[in-house]
Amino acid sequence: MCPMNAAISLLAIALLAQAPGPVRTADKTGHVSNYDESKVTSYTLPDPLVMVNGTRVSDAKTWSSARRPEIIRFYEQEIFGAIPANTPSIAWDAPQIERGDTAVTRRIAGRIGAAPDGPRVNLKVVLPVNPKGAVPVILLMQFGGGGTAVVDPPVASEILARGWGYATVGYQEIQPDKADAFDQGVIGAAAAGKARTPESWGDVSAWAWGVSRVIDYLEKDPAIDARRIAVHGHSRLGKTALWASALDPRIAAVYASCPGEMGAALSRRDFGETVDDMAQRFPYWFNGNFQKWAGRWNDMPVYAHMLIALSAPRPVFVTGGTEDQWADPVGEFLAEVAAGPVYRLLGRKDLGATRLPPLDTAVLDGDLGWLYHTGPHAATPDDWKAFLRFLDKYFK
Ligand code: GCU
Secondary structure, three states, X not given: OOHHHHHHHHHXXXXXHHOOOOOXXXXXXXXXXXXXXXXXXXXXXXXXXXXXXXXXXXXXXXXXXXHHHHHHHXXXXXXXXXXXXXXXXXXEOOOEEEEOOOEEEEEEEEEEOOOOOOOEEEEEEEEEOOOOOOEXXXXXXXXXXXXXXXXXXXXXXXXXXXXXXXXEEEHHHOOXXXXXXXXXXXXXXXXXXXXXXXXXXXXXXXXXXXXXXXXXXXXXXXXXXXXXEEEEEEXXXXXXXXXXXXXXXXXXXXXXXXXXXXXXXXXXXXXXXXXXHHHHHOHHHOOHHHHHHOOOHHHOOOOHHHHHHOOOOOOEEEXXXXXXXXXXXXXXXXXXXXXXXXXXXOXXXXXXXXXXXXXXXXXXXXXXXXXXXXXXXXXXXHHHHHHHHHHHHHHO
């Protein structure tokens, strides 16, 4: 190694030793991850209540008929890709039922599309025994797949004790989470061999589609209260939960755990992961157009505060972790703050805080909820407990 290269790699090692997250250099732009709050330059976020043509939105009707669709369109055209109109349905088998002391578990196998060898989806629905009427359900979009690998939430017994149920589905059964897999999963089934365009949907939209198809199933079940279905996802699935909720008004509440960049973090802060990193490392989560925003994220007309606001007036709970600076927890908090005007316009409460609250202190009084935990990139049991308390306000 030449002395110069040796010096650079020593510097890289020193940086890595200090940095609270991965230090990555984006290939195309040369951007290096920032973890220094003093290097976050001042920025003005686009106002969620001002249309691209400059018109101010001052009533709920204009928000829902004009501004909200405008934001969704941008996310569809430039970021996640629209769910195509011709997506197949999921055919569900009869459930296999297991009766326990506190819960009734149903396992339902589904198949995407008409082909007999189409992608298989395994849904698990766990409902309390002796329910008092139709029960609320928390749907967890989970890592893993194949039914058996899907884990229960750490607060399963508390969910059941409240008289609620939960459902789990492995996201990779909807769409494999890897490059060069657009001929598989629902994207493959819907494409039916047709070539992709820069607008064609990526994985996050495919996973969001899966959330909606599971809700189709849940809402037909008379044991379940279709007006009280919450959706949870962690990290890439936190991004998915927010996008699914933007698209599907049947989602009554969202818990996006550590959703990070292109989920709840504000790209313009340039802290931790950036659009450049995402476009390079996970191009298949997005549509092709997303690539053009690498290095140009200061010009985007939408940021995470708007993705969150697309769920308004429905409640949204977001978490961050101190050991997860890659996801920019401070940016996630600030995005929730900046979504507040939309909640207020719709007659709901904003987060109720504009300064970062102390660590490990849940902010649950508004219709936006927040918890910054000490610890890793994870949905911790305490995060879950806070989410249940938040949800009590709506589901009890
Ligand atoms: C990577 C990615 C994040 C994502 C995370 C996850 O770290 O950079 O954006 O949230 O994976 O899904 O676990």
